[in-house]
Amino acid sequence: MPRFYIAHPLAAGQLVDLPPAVAHHVNVVRLEPGAAITLFNGEGGEYPAVLRDVGKKRATAELQAFDPREAELPFPVTLAQALPEGSKMDWIIEKAVELGVAAVQPLAARRCVVRLSAERAEKKLEHWHGVIEAACEQSGRNRLPRLAPPLDLRDWLAQPADGQRILLSPRASMSLAEWTHAQPAQPVTLLVGPEGGFTDEEEALAVQHGALALSAGPRVLRTETAALAVLAVLAAAWGGM
Numbered sequence: 001m002p003r004f005y006i007a008h009p010l011a012a013g014q015l016v017d018l019p020p021a022v023a024h025h026v027n028v029v030r031l032e033p034g035a036a037i038t039l040f041n042g043e044g045g046e047y048p049a050v051l052r053d054v055g056k057k058r059a060t061a062e063l064q065a066f067d068p069r070e071a072e073l074p075f076p077v078t079l080a081q082a083l084p085e086g087s088k089m090d091w092i093i094e095k096a097v098e099l100g101v102a103a104v105q106p107l108a109a110r111r112c113v114v115r116l117s118a119e120r121a122e123k124k125l126e127h128w129h130g131v132i133e134a135a136c137e138q139s140g141r142n143r144l145p146r147l148a149p150p151l152d153l154r155d156w157l158a159q160p161a162d163g164q165r166i167l168l169s170p171r172a173s174m175s176l177a178e179w180t181h182a183q184p185a186q187p188v189t190l191l192v193g194p195e196g197g198f199t200d201e202e203e204a205l206a207v208q209h210g211a212l213a214l215s216a217g218p219r220v221l222r223t224e225t226a227a228l229a230v231l232a233v234l235a236a237a238w239g240g241m
Contacts (some may be wrong), residue, residue, distance in 0.1 A: 002029065003038040003046070003140070010041050014063045015052065015228065023059040026051065037061060042136070042144035044070065071140045073100035073240040075185040075232045078162050079227050082109040082194040083116070088224045089124075090131050093147075097135035099231040100240055103146040103162070104128070105189075109153045111196040121150050140156055157209040163187025165211040168230065169203055170220050172213040176233055179214055185238035192227045 016039065018026065031037070033051050039061065040046040045068045049061040079101045081092055093095045093104055104123075108115070116124060128147055136144055166176070166188055191211055198206070207213060216229055235241045 001036055001038055001048075002026075002031065003040065003137045005137055005144070006039050006041055007183065009043060010039060010047050010063060012047065012063055012065050016049070016061050018059045018061060023055075023057060024059045026054060026059045027056065031059075039063065040136075040142045042133075042142070044068070044143050046142050049062070050102055052212060070142055071100075072143055073102070073235060073238075075234075075238055075240075076102040076163065076187045077231060078103040078105060078187075078189040079231075079232065080105040080107055080156065080165075080189055080191045081227060082107045082153070082198070083114040084190060084194055085113050089128070092224050092227060093128055093131050094135045095228050096231060097132050097141070097145055098139040099228060100141075100235060101227075101231060102143075103148065104132075105148045105156060106150040107153050108150060109194050109202060110199050112194045116150055122219045153198075153206065157206060157211075161189065161210055163189055165189045165191055165206070165209070166207045166230075167191045167198075167203060167211040167213045168193070168216055168226050169213045170199070170215055171203075171232060172215040174214055176214045176230055177237075178218055179212070180234060180237040188232055188234070190227050192223060195223055207241055 031051055035051045035056055037049050038046050039049050045066055047066055050066040051059060051061050053060045079096050083089060083106055132145055132147060163186060191206060216226055221229060
C-alpha cells in the first residue's frame with residue numbers, strides 16, 4: 001500500500017488535501033478514487049486512508065481509524081557522520097533511516113573534502129529532509145529521525161553526549177561485537193569518519209570526551225558502509241531486526 005508523509009496534524013475522519021508533491025506521485029502511479037493509501041505525519045502511528053478525488057494537480061483523501069503501529073528500534077541511535085564526497089551522504093542517510101537510526105548529525109572533520117557554506121548547508125539540510133521523508137515512506141517508519149545542522153567535530157564533541165558515543169576506528173583493540181554482547185541495549189551515538197578516517201588527534205579528542213573506540217571487525221570499511229554495518233550489528237544483538 002502506498003505510504004505518504006504529510007507535515008501537518010492528522011485525525012480520523014478528516015478529509016485531507018494532499019500536498020502537491022504527493023498529489024503528483026498519486027498521478028504518476030495512476031491511483032484512482034477509492035484506492036487505499038497510508039498517511040503519517042512523523043509523530044508516531046499512521047492513518048489508513050482512501051482517495052476521494054484525484055485531479056491532474058490535486059488529490060484528496062479521507063482518513064480512517066488511527067493505527068498506532070511503530071517500526072522503531074527499541075534503543076535510540078544517533079549517527080554522527082563526517083561529511084563524505086559527492087552524493088554519498090544521501091545514500092548514507094537513506095539507508096541509515098531504513099535501518100532505524102533516530103537522529104543524524106553531519107560533521108565537518110579535518111579530512112572532509114566537502115566544506116559547506118551557510119547557504120549550501122541550508123540547501124543540503126532541506127534536501128536531506130526529503131531523503132529522510134522518502135526513506136520513512138519506503139521502510140514503514142512512522143517517526144521522522146531528527147536531522148541536526150552540520151557542526152565542526154570539536155564543537156559537537158563539546159556538547160553533552162546523547163548516550164554512549166562509539167568511535168569507529170580500525171585501530172581499536174575491542175570490537176563492536178564484543179562490546180554489544182557484554183552490554184544491555186542502550187542509547188548510542190555512532191561516530192563515523194570521512195574518507196581517510198579521523199586523524200589521530202581527532203580520535204584522541206573524541207576519547208577524551210568520553211567516546212569508546214571500537215572496531216567494526218578485521219576489514220576496513222568505507223565511510224558509506226561503516227555506520228550501516230554497525231546499525232545491523234546493534235539491531236541483531238539488541239533487537240530490532
